[in-house]
Amino acid sequence: MDPVIVVGAGPVGLALTRALTRHGVPVLLLDEAADGEDARPARTAVLRPETAAFADRLCGTPVSAAGARWSAWRTLRRRRPAHRQELGEDAPVHLPQHLLARALRSAVDGDGLARVLTGTRLTGLDQDSTGVTVHTRGPGETRHRGSHLVGCDGARSTVRKLLDVRFPGRTAVERHAVAALRAELPWPGEAVLHRSPPGGREALARPLADGVWRIDWLFPRGGELVTPEALLTRIHDSLTTWCGRLPPYELLDTGVHTVHHRLARRWRTGRAFLAGDAAHLLGSLGTQQLDEGLRDAENLAWKLALVRHGSAPDALLDSYQAERRGAVGARLRAADQTLPLLRSGGAWPTVRRSLLPGTRGEDTLLTDGHLGRGPLGAPPVYARSPLTPPAAEAALPVTPPGAPVEDIPVTAPDGTVTGLRERLGGDLLVLLIAPGTGVWDRKHWMGAGLMPRLAAAVTALPVRAELLVAEAYPGAPAHTVLLIRPDGHLAAAVPGVRPDQLHACADIVRGAGSTRNAASGGSRTTGTSGTGAASANGARTSP
Template sequence: MDPVIVVGAGPVGLTLALALARYDVPVVVLDETAEENLEERRPARTVVLRPETAALLERLGCATTEGSRWTGWRTLHRRTVTLQVPFETPGDTEEDEESGRPPGEPSPLHLPQHALLRELQAALAGADGVTIARGHRLTILTQDASGITARTRSDNSTAWRASYLVGCDGARSVVRKLTGARFPGRTAVERFAVAALRTELPWPGEAVLHRAPPRGSEVTARPLPGGVWRLDWLLPPDGGLVTPDALLAHIDDSLALWCGETPAYELLDTGVHAVHHRLARRWRSGRAFLAGDAAHLLGALGTQGLDEGLQDAGNLAWKLALAWHHGASDALLDSYQAERRAAIVARLRAADRALPSVRAGGGWRTVRRAVLPGTARTHDLLLTEGHLGRGALGALPVYARTPLTPAAPPAGAVPVGTAVGERVADVPVTDPDGAEVLLHERLGGDLLVVLVAPGTGVWERRHWLGAGLMPRLAAAVSALPMRAELLVAEGYPGAAAHTVLVVRPDGHLVAALAGVRPAELYACADAARGGAAGGAPAPEEQEEAAGGAASEAAANR
């Protein structure tokens, strides 16, 4: 079968290629950038990734060693600290127990974009089945029933044949234009002056949001390794030119305010960053898909567009892998747009609702005009959530209306601490071979079936593997219509003993069932794969699979 073509060798394209390679899907990455133009070190061009997104990269073998894990976050309003958030740091668990402080939460990862690209390229260098073709600009796309043909312009015009093609080629996406997908939205929703500099600030390791300082309207300071900081100043909405002298004045004002006087600093890089909000109408056109900036642009109020693009890659990879290896229904392939586009729509709507009040009607200096008690603090909290990947502006999406759930709730469905479509909690689990890991470490592979069985941790594996519900459940899992891994957990938030969780490869909950129910378990797995490639399985096929599982279980008892 023909490979999958990924157009664009930015972070989203390389992450998707790496994820597909882990599923043994051959990939060709087409990039119009020539080899000699690859190295572009811009210290002021950085990315902030949610802990879950950073974990996705680590599971794929991308080291991300050049990033900074913050020790905390603080929000200042004028001269007052209005919010502080502690983050986990290596070795601080024992310190928290001794001091009585509440434990911190996982920290976002902050790193230069060129460092992320270098780490992804290093991970791909050790991956089988991935070809990166530089200096090829896409010009023509044609599709037929069995695949898609891409023609590129380079030294010699080349035709590439693929099973599927994904456009990860940025805001000016050629794939989006060739598929005719509209890209409406707003330009320059917010503008920022940016600087990367090496200096010492009063909060080593902490990220800071300072709203309504004595001069200016808003500035963020986020640490990077090696004593480097990225500083962002919110600019007036008039689109005026930012001169070098004006940028140096911003730096001097902020550093003097925070440190009492302007400390010595080394200026590494500067720039002006405009935030646009756009959303492609269509993310799938037959065998062609859009991801990352080719599909959406966002970034106001601290939201992170690249993080969302990497989530696109994680969502699409396992679905294309199923399609490549086993065929896929339209429901499975359409679910990518249904889930990820809905998540971005929710993010953009939240930002649109918040912008008028947070920016006081759109004015720049009018952020000072909060007159209602608590208004400023509410706005500070909202902005903090956007920067930290929480709340409506930043929390991981819940795929509640995905087509990849059973048409009707299973008769044995039970409520647990995770809603259907939400990402599962990272609890300790044991596999049938006796390996003890965290649940999220098993993501990115097969469907996961997790039995909640309190007490198994105190027994040897040879005892509980053949006792109780395990033989019946193992037989039912072996009869599922897609590959699945069986795991056992001592407990799960809100789950009673003998609850069975069905978890998608990307970590979202399909269903929670009371006990071993082979037919319902089959229906959940079939829904998670979008039904068979030729349509949903007939009820008699489900019953046959369930009956076979039950017979095997009976023979094992």
């Protein structure tokens, strides 16, 4: 069986490789570098809870534990506190990028389905009706054959150039000086946005693990050079302002971060795809480039796996561009509309009404961007996706179709209780909301109430699915059945057990169904007694 060829062994390429092999798909990973990711403490990643959970599943260990989950977000304006917000389980995870890359690389190296070629540069590619042939320069073979190819090879992507895909956008929309240092600041565990600090425009201090902070200073576009002297001046001024004096500190790393906004015209060309920096560049106002790249990998992996295993038509792969390019494009539009007004003054009320009606204003928009909320940061909702069935006749007040599901406790096939996110990344999930299951003896569940009919419906689905049970889900009445995609986005919420409707929705999710059939009620069982849960092995069908 020909592998999927992944070009580029940064975090996105490694994540995609590992996600595919977890689905049983062999991968050939081409790494132009001879060594792994450089250890740069000032090069960090902010992961939203969903993408942090995705990284943990891929690595098999809680890699997010190597970072810092912020306890609060604080905004200062000039020398005075403006706002402070406590953060809970939905706080982002901040960690050095090289630690994430190393954990992913370790997982890939230990995977028998992944083959990594280091020091190998892509020089050409050809496609035909059955696969992709790539030509490389490096040690060993110079010609490789795969079923599909994914370019995760960065902003200067060779794959994108060979596919002749345009990469329009804006260059150098923001410029930041960056430093990673170890020091004791007055807000342990808190992220701090300092607007209009003395001698500067904006400073952002975000904690990492072990007493390390990453600090970003906004510099004017095309203005003064960020010299070592200028950076040291910013460090001294900021630390003195925040602490009342210059505290002892250890400077670990420095750099200059220039933000570009670009979006590839096409993310799919035949059997070739783009992901991560090769497909998009963003990063202003709290938007997170690597976070979006990991979402690309998670979205594409399960779709490629279904097509490779013969469980879905090739048309399913078109939804990758429709969903991910649409989501990143919306993020870029929000940033491009807001950036000039926040940075240079202007008609703020206009952008406030269009983007954030009823909010506090500028500080809210910046805070939401960094914390993963609002138009700049909230997880994507694929409401207009070709994989989202139309609303059923009985609308349920739950998570909107196409949005990420809540991470609630669920009963897994082996009878243990886990978080819902821990079950993602494999088959489709069918989740029954059944209050009272906690007091039932599991050996009686499969023969009680709705379970025999639901288990039979899950077994008959056109793709493999795992049956789970939860005591409750926000807004969902008892006996609601949720159909959840492997990437954690809700496909459909069905009131009661309706095998025909559930089957039609699953068919749409695999890119082969009719929206008309999914909208119809199908056969139904309202179910007024009994509950149920998964069998010992889960209810599954073979592809």
